Amino acid sequence: MPRRSIAAGLMAAALLLGSLVAPAFAAEAFIVVQSTTSTQNSGLFDNLLPRFTKKTGIQVRVVAVGTGQALKNARNGDGDVLLVHAKPAELKFVEAGYGVKRFDLMYNDFVIVGPPKDPAKVGGMKDPIAALKKIAAAKAAFASRGDDSGTHKKERALWKQASVDPTKASGKWYRETGSGMGATLNAAVGMGAYTMTDRATWIAFKNKADFKILVEGDTKLFNQYGVILVNPNRHKHVKVKEGQAFVDWLLSPEGQAAIAAYKVKGQQLFFPNAKK
Amino acid sequence: MQDFGAAFGEAFRLILTLDAGLLEIVVLSLKISLSAVALAGLIGLPLGAVLAVVRFPGRAVVVTLLNALMGLPPVVVGLIVYLMLSRAGPLGVFGLLYTPAAMIIAQTVLVVPIVAAIARQVIEDMRTEYDEQLRVLGIGPLGMVRTLLWDARASLLTALLAGFGRAIAEVGAVIIVGGNIDHVTRVMTTAIALETSKGDLALALGLGFVLLVIAVGVNALAMGLRRAAARGAYA
Numbered sequence: 001m002p003r004r005s006i007a008a009g010l011m012a013a014a015l016l017l018g019s020l021v022a023p024a025f026a027a028e029a030f031i032v033v034q035s036t037t038s039t040q041n042s043g044l045f046d047n048l049l050p051r052f053t054k055k056t057g058i059q060v061r062v063v064a065v066g067t068g069q070a071l072k073n074a075r076n077g078d079g080d081v082l083l084v085h086a087k088p089a090e091l092k093f094v095e096a097g098y099g100v101k102r103f104d105l106m107y108n109d110f111v112i113v114g115p116p117k118d119p120a121k122v123g124g125m126k127d128p129i130a131a132l133k134k135i136a137a138a139k140a141a142f143a144s145r146g147d148d149s150g151t152h153k154k155e156r157a158l159w160k161q162a163s164v165d166p167t168k169a170s171g172k173w174y175r176e177t178g179s180g181m182g183a184t185l186n187a188a189v190g191m192g193a194y195t196m197t198d199r200a201t202w203i204a205f206k207n208k209a210d211f212k213i214l215v216e217g218d219t220k221l222f223n224q225y226g227v228i229l230v231n232p233n234r235h236k237h238v239k240v241k242e243g244q245a246f247v248d249w250l251l252s253p254e255g256q257a258a259i260a261a262y263k264v265k266g267q268q269l270f271f272p273n274a275k276k
Numbered sequence: 277m278q279d280f281g282a283a284f285g286e287a288f289r290l291i292l293t294l295d296a297g298l299l300e301i302v303v304l305s306l307k308i309s310l311s312a313v314a315l316a317g318l319i320g321l322p323l324g325a326v327l328a329v330v331r332f333p334g335r336a337v338v339v340t341l342l343n344a345l346m347g348l349p350p351v352v353v354g355l356i357v358y359l360m361l362s363r364a365g366p367l368g369v370f371g372l373l374y375t376p377a378a379m380i381i382a383q384t385v386l387v388v389p390i391v392a393a394i395a396r397q398v399i400e401d402m403r404t405e406y407d408e409q410l411r412v413l414g415i416g417p418l419g420m421v422r423t424l425l426w427d428a429r430a431s432l433l434t435a436l437l438a439g440f441g442r443a444i445a446e447v448g449a450v451i452i453v454g455g456n457i458d459h460v461t462r463v464m465t466t467a468i469a470l471e472t473s474k475g476d477l478a479l480a481l482g483l484g485f486v487l488l489v490i491a492v493g494v495n496a497l498a499m500g501l502r503r504a505a506a507r508g509a510y511a
Contacts, residue, residue, distance in 0.1 A: 032374055032455075041474050046458075063374060063455035077363030078373055182473025207475030235363055237371065 030059035031242045034071075034079035036150060037180040039225070040064035042200035042269050047262045052249050058242045066149030066180060074098065074228075077235030080243035082228040083250075085150040085198075090226045099228035103251055106259050106270040107224045110154060111202060112215035113185075114194035122194075123214045131215045132162045139173040141193035142166065145184050146176025150223075155196050158220065198223050200269035225270070227251070250274070279477050286482025291489075298483075302490060305463040308376055308450070309443035312383035313391075316439050320388045321432060324395025325421040328403055339396065345389035350382075350448030357382040357453045374455040379463070382449040387439035394435035399424045433502050437495055444491060464490075 039045055040062060049060045063073065067084040074082045075098050082099060084090060094102050112122065112131055120138035122131040135142055144166070145152035159166050166174040175193060177184045181201045188195040189209045197205075202213065215221075229247050232238040249255045256272035263269070290298045327339060359365050361373040361381075372378045402424055403410075410420055425432070447465035454461030456470060464487045471480035 032457075037473065041470075061374060061455070061457040061460055063457060073362075076365075077368070180473050182475055185475060186472065205475040207477055237363060 029057055029242060030061055031080040031239050031246060032061045032063060032078065033081045033083055033246070034063050034065070034074045035083040036067050036070060036085060037064050037182065038085070038151070038198045038201045039083065041180075041182050042204040043264065044200065044259070044262055044270060048255075048258055051258055052246060052255070055249070056242075056245055058245060060246060066145070066147045067151075067153070068148030074230050077230065077237065080230055080239045081246055082230060083225065085223055085225045086153045087224055087226060089150075089153065090228060094228060098231055098234055100231050102226045102228045103247065104273055104275060105225045105227045105250055106256075106272045106274075107222060108199050108270050109216070110151065110196055110221040110223050111199050111213045112194055112196050113188070113202060113211050114214045115192045116210050116212060117192070118214060120194070123212075125215045126218045128158050128196075128215055128218055128220055129162045132158055132164060135194055136162070136164045136166060136169075139169070141173050141175060141191055143184050143188035143191060143193040143195040144174060144176045145181065146178045147180070149180070151181060151196065151198060154223070158196075161220075200264075203267050203269060204264050224273075279481060282478035283481030283485065286478050287485035287489075290482055290486060298486065300459065301462055301464055301467050302486070304376065304461075305444060305465075305487075306490070306494075308379050308463060309383060309440060311380045312387055312443045313436055313440045315380065315384045316387035316391045317436055319384070320391030320435075320439070321395050321425060322421065323388070324392040324397075324435075325399050325425050326417075327392070327396045328399035329417050329420045329424065339393075342389055342393045342396065346393050348386060348389065350386055350446040350450075351452065353382055353385050354449035354452035357385065357449065361453065373453060374457060374461060376454070376461060378453040379450045379461060382453045383443040383446070386446060386449060387443050390442055391435045391439045394438060395425075395428075395432055398428050398431045398435065402428050430502055430506065433498055437498055440494060441491065444487070444494075 035045070041064070045060075045062050049062070053059055063070070063079065065073070067086045067089065070079075070082060070084050071086075071089055071093055073079055075093070082090070082093070083105065090099070090102050093099050110128075112128060114122070120131075120135040120140040122134050125131045125134075144155060170176055175187070175191065177187045179187070181197055182205065184195055185197060185201070185205055186207055187193070189207060189211055194214070199216075202208075227247050227250055229240070229243045230238045232240045250259075251274040256274055259270050259272040260268060289295075327335065327342070357378065358373065360367050361370070361378050362368055363371075363373070372381070403420070406424070406427075410423070415423065445465065447469050450461070450463060451466045451469060454463070454466065456462050456466040462470075464483060468480045468483045468487070471477075471483065
């Protein structure tokens with residue numbers, strides 16, 4: 001192999017690189033949405049986004065991370081729209097001037113799942129606070145997200161209402177995975193631990209083994225999702241027109257109907273509740 | 277574990293049906309990792325050769341540092357590149373975050389130390405062997421770098437392959453700077469992470485097998501090239 005062909009090979013690779021970099025600068029109509037793992041892992045976006053793109057020609061690029069990280073990324077201006085589920089944190093985000101306005105979008109609920117043996121005997125309970133108290137009293141293994149996500153924020157709020165500080169038992173019966181919902185469910189199933197999950201992720205989750213929903217149906221387990229356009233006054237590159245079009249579509253009768261129509265195994269995962 | 281059987285089934289199904297989604301992901305993975313390795317070669321090979329040939333004060337420290345950087349955690353590299361490319365970061369104006377370019381940058385940072393460190397060792401060993409001849413011929417440092425790089429090409433291919441192995445296998449960096457966006461920045465490893473978090477372990481493992489097959493293919497191709505080159509040299 002002559003020396004020149006190696007140089008040519010490297011040049012070809014560099015050209016390939018150029019072709020990859022170029023699209024980043026092309027004026028394609030797309031927006032970046034910072035969102036949560038539950039909306040992605042449940043398949044909602046796969047169902048929703050093609051409809052919006054077909055109608056408007058705007059491509060939607062979803063970065064699915066925990067709500068905490070999504071808020072942080074959006075704060076840095078690395079997204080045009082934020083779609084998450086931690087209302088107090090979302091309101092704070094808008095108040096601090098990072099978002100234009102927050103809209104209620106849809107809801108579902110959280111459930112506590114666990115092994116069929118149910119060592120803390122919480123099966124069939126409604127009140128999550130009483131259930132958490134029993135789990136703590138029994139020192140039964142509980143897997144927490146531990147990642148400052150929307151679900152983790154909710155879980156911590158419930159522990160607080162139960163007047164239990166589980167972090168004292170961190171590493172013992174209280175196990176913080178520091179991972180997404182799916183990874184935490186995998187861990188919980190592996191350890192035979194209880195965990196709290198949003199219903200959508202649970203229904204779509206494929207590695208349930210013999211785990212079951214044990215606690216559900218209380219208003220305290222309500223899970224509200226909100227949508228926010230990132231404030232162009234903070235980050236002037238925010239694609240206001242395209243981003244607003246996405247927000248408007250989600251809140252429109254058409255978008256709301258599309259959310260309601262998404263089902264897995266015959267079960268509706270998200271319930272639209274935008275104010276008209 | 278019934279998952280292994282199911283995973284093999286998934287892998288075969290994906291390959292045999294030439295799944296369009298899979299093909300897209302595989303092509304993007306290869307484009308990104310091969311680009312990163314090419315870039316890392318352009319930077320790392322000369323860097324390693326210069327370190328092997330030129331003596332300067334503090335060289336031992338630089339070499340130790342370079343060797344240590346081979347162990348850079350991908351997630352740390354991802355985080356650093358994220359902070360640089362974020363809209364709030366110094367390079368934010370280019371809008372590179374969540375694009376394949378960002379992933380290439382992150383993987384290049386990961387691979388350069390591997391290529392440079394291995395190249396440094398290979399060339400230094402060879403230099404000791406050639407030292408006298410090169411000196412007799414009166415070849416300067418730059419000439420030495422060029423000659424040694426060329427003569428060590430077969431071994432340096434291994435350095436590039438080690439770098440490729442690192443690039444194609446890592447997930448920590450590309451998932452942060454790429455965002456695992458469907459049809460845009462989703463590669464093999466981030467797809468595997470996603471399917472795992474969906475609890476679809478069979479599909480995740482199936483994708484893992486496909487990744488392994490690709491890695492074997494690239495290595496076999498490189499070895500074939502090396503053999504062809506060796507035959508050419510002695511013909």
